[in-house]
Amino acid sequence: MIWFDFGGVLSPPLAELYASYELKTGITPEQLAGAMKTVSDEMGMPPLAPVELASISEAEWGRGLARALVTDHPGIDLSRARLETFGEQWFEGIKANPVMMDAVRCLRESGITVGILSNNVVEWEAYWRLMVEPAGEIDFLIDSCKVGFRKPDPQIFRLAARTADIAPGQCVLVDDLAVNCEAAEAEGWRAVHFRDDRQALRDLGRLTGLSAAFENLPSLSRA
Template sequence: MDGRARRGWGLPGTGPRGLGGRARGRAVIEAVVTDFGGVLTTPLTQAFAAIQNEAGIPLDALGRALGALAERHGVNPLFELETGRLTESEFMEGLRGALRDQLGRKIEIHRFGERYFHHLQPNQELIDYMRGLRERGYRMALLTNNVREWEPLWRAMLPVDEIFELVVDSAFVGMRKPEPGIYELTLKRLGLPAPACLFLDDVELNCSAAAALGMSAVHFRHNDQAVAEVEHRLAEGGRPRPGSDQLSEPSRSQR
C-alpha cells in the first residue's frame, strides 16, 4: 500500500474525535458500512472459477443453466438463495439438473460452500483497516449478500464481533443489495440518517443504490484506491455531532 493510502490509519487526530471543524455543507460521517465478499476477501470470481475448473463446468454452460432456471421459475435462483427463500441444497439440486440439460452429463458438486470458502481468502489489509476505523471512533457495520448455510464459514474468516457492532445478512432479512429496503434496514438498526454513513462495496450497482438513498458510497476496486477514497470522504465530513464520539460496545452482531 502506498504512502498516501496509509495516511490516517489510526493516527492521532484523524478519527471522528480528532478531526477539525465540520466541512461546510457536508454531513458528518459517523458509521462505515462495508460489504464482505470481494472487499474483506479475495475476489469472488476467483473462488467461483476454481470450483468450475474442479468440476469441469464451462463458464458459458453455468450462465446458460442459471438463465434456464430463472426463465423456468420467473426469478433468478441466486437471488432466491441470497434472500433465504431457497436453501443451499434446493439451489444445488436445481443447478445440477440444469447443468445436466446443458452438458448432457451428470454434474456433481459436493460440499459446494466448503469448497467455495476454501478458495476464498481474507483480505487482511482491509480487515486491519476496518479494525483501525473502529479504534478511531467510527461505528462499523457489515452489509452482505450471503447464504444462510454459509454463515459459520464466512464468520470464521474474520473477527466479526470484534470489529462490527451490526451485521445485516441478506439471507436472514429476506432482502438483498441493491434493493433499497436492505440499506434502509441497516440505517434503521444503526439509528443514523443516510448522510451519516459511508458505504463500501465491490459492486458498482450496490454503491449506486446506496448513493441514491443519500449514503456516501465508495466503489472498491483495490486496497490502495479504496482506503484513499474512504479517507478522503471521512476527512470531508469533519467532526461528529456532540455525544456521538464514544465507541459503542462490541456486541453479538445482528442479522
C-alpha cells in the first residue's frame, strides 16, 4: 500500500506555495514562517501543530499569526491577508501536482491500494480535496487533525497500518520531509523521500515494479 503525503507531494512544492502566498498578500515566506513558529512556541508545540492537531481553530490561529506579524514587523501591511480564513487564500489558484495525480491513478489501475497520510487542518479539507479529485478515489485517509497524531509521531503510522488492515512492512510512505520518512521506517515501513517528480517515480517504481508504467505517464513527458 502506498501512502502519499499531501503538502509538497500531491500539492506543488512548499516553496512554490509560500511564493504564491507572498504574491497574494505581500507577506514573505520568512515572515510567515516566523509567525507560525511564534504561535506554536506559545503553545509549546512544533510549527503548525496547533492547527494540524485541531488544538485551536483556523480563526484563532490566524489571529495569532496577525499578532506575531505585527509584533515582529511593526508597520507590516496585512490589508491583503485573510489570516482568519488562511486556507482559502493559501490554496486559491493552486492546482495539484499533475505527475503525482497520474501516479496515483496508475497505482490504483494496477491494483495497488493508495491512501493519503497527511498533517492537515480541519478547515482546509474542502480546498485540498478539490485539488486531488483528478487522481480519483483514494482508498484511505489518515488526517492528523482528525486522529490526534501528526507525523512524525510513530502513533500515526501504527494507526494507518491498522486502519488499512495491512502489515507495516507492506506500507510505503511518499513524503517530502526526511524526518517523516525516517519515522515511518522506524515503524517497519518503507519510504520514498520525495525531492522531485522523476526521482520519486524512480524510487517508487523500484518498490512497486511499475517503473515502465511510470515512465509513460502523460504529465511526466510534459514536465
